[in-house]
Amino acid sequence: MKPAPFDYFAAASADDAVRLLAEHGDEALILAGGQSLVPMMNMRLARPSVLIDINDCDEMKFMAADGDGFAIGAGTRQKDILKSAETCTAVPLLLKALAFVGHVQTRNRGTLGGSIAHGDPSAEMPLVAVTLDAAISLRTSNGERTIAASEFYSGPMSTERAPDECLMAVSFPLSTGAGTGFHEVSERHGDFAIVSAAAEINLDAGGKCASAAIGIGGAHPHPVKALKAEAILVGEAPSDALIEAAAEAATDGIEAMDDVHATGAYRMRVARVLAARAISDALAEAGL
Amino acid sequence: MKPRSITLTVNGAKRTAAAEPRVTLLDFLRGPLGVTGAHMGCEHGVCGACSVLVEGEPVRACLMFAVQAAGKAVTTVEGLAGSDGEPSPLQEAFRDAHGLQCGYCTPGMLIAAQALLDENPDPDEADIREAIGGNICRCTGYVQIIEAIKLAAENLREAAQ
Numbered sequence: 136m137k138p139a140p141f142d143y144f145a146a147a148s149a150d151d152a153v154r155l156l157a158e159h160g161d162e163a164l165i166l167a168g169g170q171s172l173v174p175m176m177n178m179r180l181a182r183p184s185v186l187i188d189i190n191d192c193d194e195m196k197f198m199a200a201d202g203d204g205f206a207i208g209a210g211t212r213q214k215d216i217l218k219s220a221e222t223c224t225a226v227p228l229l230l231k232a233l234a235f236v237g238h239v240q241t242r243n244r245g246t247l248g249g250s251i252a253h254g255d256p257s258a259e260m261p262l263v264a265v266t267l268d269a270a271i272s273l274r275t276s277n278g279e280r281t282i283a284a285s286e287f288y289s290g291p292m293s294t295e296r297a298p299d300e301c302l303m304a305v306s307f308p309l310s311t312g313a314g315t316g317f318h319e320v321s322e323r324h325g326d327f328a329i330v331s332a333a334a335e336i337n338l339d340a341g342g343k344c345a346s347a348a349i350g351i352g353g354a355h356p357h358p359v360k361a362l363k364a365e366a367i368l369v370g371e372a373p374s375d376a377l378i379e380a381a382a383e384a385a386t387d388g389i390e391a392m393d394d395v396h397a398t399g400a401y402r403m404r405v406a407r408v409l410a411a412r413a414i415s416d417a418l419a420e421a422g423l
Numbered sequence: 424m425k426p427r428s429i430t431l432t433v434n435g436a437k438r439t440a441a442a443e444p445r446v447t448l449l450d451f452l453r454g455p456l457g458v459t460g461a462h463m464g465c466e467h468g469v470c471g472a473c474s475v476l477v478e479g480e481p482v483r484a485c486l487m488f489a490v491q492a493a494g495k496a497v498t499t500v501e502g503l504a505g506s507d508g509e510p511s512p513l514q515e516a517f518r519d520a521h522g523l524q525c526g527y528c529t530p531g532m533l534i535a536a537q538a539l540l541d542e543n544p545d546p547d548e549a550d551i552r553e554a555i556g557g558n559i560c561r562c563t564g565y566v567q568i569i570e571a572i573k574l575a576a577e578n579l580r581e582a583a584q
Contacts, residue, residue, distance in 0.1 A: 136467070137447075140444075142424050143424070145491075173485075173488075174469075177485065178467055190491060214480075238557025239554055243480045243482050
């Protein structure tokens with residue numbers, strides 16, 4: 136239960152971090168809050184030979200409106216997001232999801248960017264990013280690019296991030312007047328979800344769904360944006376039958392995993408129930 | 424990798440020792456510094472027995488490397504008692520309410536509870552459950568721990584009046 140030896144560099148700035156990544160390439164990993172990476176290192180499931188610590192990079196800790204989005208620096212700690220009234224207003228789904236993330240001690244260290252880059256299929260922050268299709272900024276020593284969260288994940292803990300790229304920030308679309316819902320089932324509160332569902336819905340003046348963002352976590356090898364469920368909702372007046380139809384479609388395309396915690400069949404069934412609850416909550420909050 | 428010299432403040436005193444980057448804050452405290460109050464449980468961030476305050480905030484000492492704590496102020500359970508070794512009001516409440524049995528989780532529980540009381544002098548049961556949600560106790564069933572924290576909060580509020 137002790138990590139394998141590694142060399143340690145404390146990056147003084149984001150530029151410093153990407154320079155170190157370019158230098159050490161595949162051997163190196165970024166150390167943010169360490170609440171997922173360090174357990175894996177302690178169990179020797181991860182054995183990076185170089186760690187680049189970004190905890191001192193203050194420029195990577197910010198929360199600010201950014202055009203029609205709300206950008207959060209990758210190094211922003213989860214506890215600081217919970218304490219930011221501005222962020223909770225701009226991206227209320229994040230607040231609801233954070234209530235399920237770990238515990239006081241882990242949220243005091245854990246970062247938004249760390250959770251999103253780590254990409255645990257059951258983790259709440261990646262699910263929120265995928266559901267809202269947040270824009271993820273990645274930087275190398277040669278420049279920066281942005282990728283949609285819905286295209287970022289390729290499997291359990293695998294992403295489109297290249298080894299020399301550092302996740303810099305995540306920009307969420309502003310939630311203007313939307314209602315949100317977040318539900319999950321886990322063994323104990325604060326554990327990773329067995330299944331989770333997120334929803335954000337806007338109603339128009341006539342009471343019809345103007346926009347809908349639905350996502351499912353924990354079932355598929357990565358969080359999934361439920362495009363078919365969204366399409367069923369948009370343009371329609373909400374009803375119990377509509378919610379049921381959308382929830383039924385929320386698992387479309389999901390190939391649910393069997394593991395020691397639950398079977399795939401259980402996950403599929405629970406995903407639909409949680410999707411219905413998340414959609415109902417979001418509609419109620421949106422003023423239905 | 425070569426050991427490097429790490430200086431940090433532990434329970435108010437400046438301490439320096441050498442450690443490789445891979446040494447966790449927990450192993451650094453318990454080993455070279457000989458401060459054994461924070462307990463080693465799961466070593467992967469699940470049990471909370473190793474909780475310490477870093478700059479006043481509770482964290483898991485098994486999930487932070489000692490080198491990351493350089494220059495920071497760390498408080499372990501040893502730092503809760505008075506300078507004369509008398510138990511703190513929180514520790515007294517754990518004794519009075521039987522908030523421990525085997526005692527293995529107790530340092531982490533005390534650190535989590537102290538952090539709560541520092542921020543919120545009048546926590547309700549939900550606040551207390553949330554604050555110790557990341558700490559596992561295998562003896563008490565948690566009920567008396569919650570009562571102890573409530574009692575400590577009451578006693579501290581009375582003393583402040």
